[in-house]
Amino acid sequence: MRQTDIRRALIRWYERVRRDLPWRRTRDPYAIWISEIMLQQTRVAAVIPYYENFLAAFPDAAALACAPEEQVLAMWAGLGYYSRARNLQKAARTMDGGFPANYESIRDLAGVGEYTAAAISSIAFGLPHAAVDGNVRRVIARLTGSDAGIQPHADSLLDRSDPGRWNQAVMELGATVCLPRDPLCDHCPLAGFCGARREGRQSELPAKRAKPEPVHLTRTLLVIRRRGRVALTPSALVRGFWDLPEPFDTAAPGPVLASFRHTITHRRYTFEVRRAVAKSIPKNLRWFDGETLSEIPLSTIARKALGCLVV
Numbered sequence: 001m002r003q004t005d006i007r008r009a010l011i012r013w014y015e016r017v018r019r020d021l022p023w024r025r026t027r028d029p030y031a032i033w034i035s036e037i038m039l040q041q042t043r044v045a046a047v048i049p050y051y052e053n054f055l056a057a058f059p060d061a062a063a064l065a066c067a068p069e070e071q072v073l074a075m076w077a078g079l080g081y082y083s084r085a086r087n088l089q090k091a092a093r094t095m096d097g098g099f100p101a102n103y104e105s106i107r108d109l110a111g112v113g114e115y116t117a118a119a120i121s122s123i124a125f126g127l128p129h130a131a132v133d134g135n136v137r138r139v140i141a142r143l144t145g146s147d148a149g150i151q152p153h154a155d156s157l158l159d160r161s162d163p164g165r166w167n168q169a170v171m172e173l174g175a176t177v178c179l180p181r182d183p184l185c186d187h188c189p190l191a192g193f194c195g196a197r198r199e200g201r202q203s204e205l206p207a208k209r210a211k212p213e214p215v216h217l218t219r220t221l222l223v224i225r226r227r228g229r230v231a232l233t234p235s236a237l238v239r240g241f242w243d244l245p246e247p248f249d250t251a252a253p254g255p256v257l258a259s260f261r262h263t264i265t266h267r268r269y270t271f272e273v274r275r276a277v278a279k280s281i282p283k284n285l286r287w288f289d290g291e292t293l294s295e296i297p298l299s300t301i302a303r304k305a306l307g308c309l310v311v
């Protein structure tokens with residue numbers, strides 16, 4: 001009875017306030033898959049233009065499968081975590097018979113974990129799998145007043161009459177109302193059922209995982225120009241991408257032209273961008289003119305550095 005009341009209250013709220021997001025206007029499993037992979041570690045507002053451009057360039061798995069990897073990575077540039085883009089293409093190449101239509105086969109796709117498989121199979125195919133991401137984990141922990149047994153609780157709460165809508169409703173509550181800090185309990189459709197609210201323990205649930213201490217690092221990038229071209233090196237971090245080189249034997253760095261910060265997990269970098277001259281350049285470096293620069297996959301760091309120089 002109580003679970004029925006919770007479902008009714010949440011679905012009524014969701015139907016009233018749900019955000020109109022482009023991937024909510026389709027049941028195409030391919031499009032939902034692309035959106036779910038993009039949304040991993042990336043905010044909704046940032047994903048929307050990438051999602052629309054990606055689907056325009058690669059409207060289905062066959063188009064993605066036969067695209068050059070460089071083009072896929074270029075479309076992904078700025079979203080980060082490029083292994084996600086590579087896995088998308090790897091998985092698309094296994095879809096000769098169409099998009100898999102059951103949880104286990106979706107779970108077997110490269111780059112797809114339990115959460116993503118549950119989200120795709122419930123939203124695209126209406127299959128009864130509860131999707132538990134960070135937002136859902138927080139809602140369930142607070143609702144039940146406990147960190148324990150999140151997945152079983154999510155499974156038992158699942159609205160089997162429309163699992164896709166239910167999963168999206170719980171995620172929506174976590175993303176817009178049951179916020180990590182300062183949840184908006186006065187506006188929450190589940191306030192009357194919530195264990196954490198009853199006990200005033202919202203800030204304790206879910207228990208926080210210890211974060212590693214930030215490490216501060218300084219790196220130098222060189223801008224070496226010759227006859228209107230600039231020297232780039234293959235990225236050591238992201239295969240298939242290009243970076244500005246760091247100091248090497250035959251390069252003479254000049255003054256700092258610009259500096260910027262960039263964070264990768266707990267590493268906080270300060271990059272100094274210096275003009276440099278070089279008698280010769282290492283074999284792995286290549287010269288690119290301005291026009292080509294806009295067509296090749298540049299690392300986020302290289303784009304930030306070159307952007308600093310243009311402004």
Ligand code: SF4
Nearest residue numbers: 178183185188191194
């Ligand atoms: S009442 Fe507050 S803590 Fe409980 S689910 Fe709603 S927003 Fe989250």
